[in-house]
Amino acid sequence: MEIKQTAFAGSFAKESQCPRDGKPEYAFIGRSNVGKSSLVNMICKRKSIARISRTPGKTQLLNYFLVDGLWYLVDLPGYGYAKISKKKRAEWQRMIRTYLKTRYTLQSAFVLIDSNVPPQEIDLDFMNELGEEQIPFAIVYTKADRLKPQELEDNLAQIRKAILQHWESLPPEFITSSNTGLGREELLAYIDQVNKQ
Numbered sequence: 733m734e735i736k737q738t739a740f741a742g743s744f745a746k747e748s749q750c751p752r753d754g755k756p757e758y759a760f761i762g763r764s765n766v767g768k769s770s771l772v773n774m775i776c777k778r779k780s781i782a783r784i785s786r787t788p789g790k791t792q793l794l795n796y797f798l799v800d801g802l803w804y805l806v807d808l809p810g811y812g813y814a815k816i817s818k819k820k821r822a823e824w825q826r827m828i829r830t831y832l833k834t835r836y837t838l839q840s841a842f843v844l845i846d847s848n849v850p851p852q853e854i855d856l857d858f859m860n861e862l863g864e865e866q867i868p869f870a871i872v873y874t875k876a877d878r879l880k881p882q883e884l885e886d887n888l889a890q891i892r893k894a895i896l897q898h899w900e901s902l903p904p905e906f907i908t909s910s911n912t913g914l915g916r917e918e919l920l921a922y923i924d925q926v927n928k929q
């Protein structure tokens with residue numbers, strides 16, 4: 733699938749404020765700093781349609797991007813960011829949970845996992861939560877450019893093994909790099925296929 737046009741469609745503090753036009757949407761979710769906003773830019777081939785930062789916690793709202801006037805990419809705030817107050821963190825969690833549970837147009841969540849780090853409990857817990865809510869999701873491994881091919885394979889094998897301790901099979905997965913564009917075609921082909929279902 734080729735993308736002709738992308739547009740920022742707004743930032744919203746809660747699900748009830750999100751677009752009501754019924755267009756299908758796909759949400760990027762994952763730990764702070766995992767590369768969600770970078771992936772939006774990579775998919776859209778735009779340098780900074782979504783804001784990126786070295787400082788975790790940059791994205792604090794539900795950010796909507798309309799692709800070819802047909803479907804939305806949603807950049808969600810990250811979870812697991814320690815340097816904010818407990819109250820603020822609880823607010824975020826509530827917002828994300830409500831969004832995931834009630835968003836009628838959500839076709840699939842993409843859980844972003846840093847391919848450079850060992851399996852993280854918080855990611856596994858989050859996937860389990862999605863499972864309990866029966867929210868379809870795929871995994872996107874990010875920052876694959878940072879590792880040598882063998883290191884990458886070894887790390888992914890560890891992460892898959894940890895996932896398979898909770899799940900009978902692996903969800904669809906994509907290995908990506910926002911720096912090189914790796915995985916872009918595959919991700920878009922997947923979205924295209926789901927849109928057509």
Ligand code: GTP
Pocket residue numbers: 763764765766767768769770771783784785786787788789790791792808809810811874875876877878908909910911912
């Ligand atoms: P929050 O909004 O804080 O939750 O973070 P985020 O998940 O949106 O991460 P963001 O896209 O802002 O990227 C965080 C940092 O990781 C930035 O310094 C990016 O440049 C870097 N980064 C993101 N993707 C990649 C990648 O594919 N490769 C490399 N090498 N660095 C990346």
Ligand code: MG
Pocket residue numbers: 768769770783784790791807
């Ligand atoms: Mg972000």
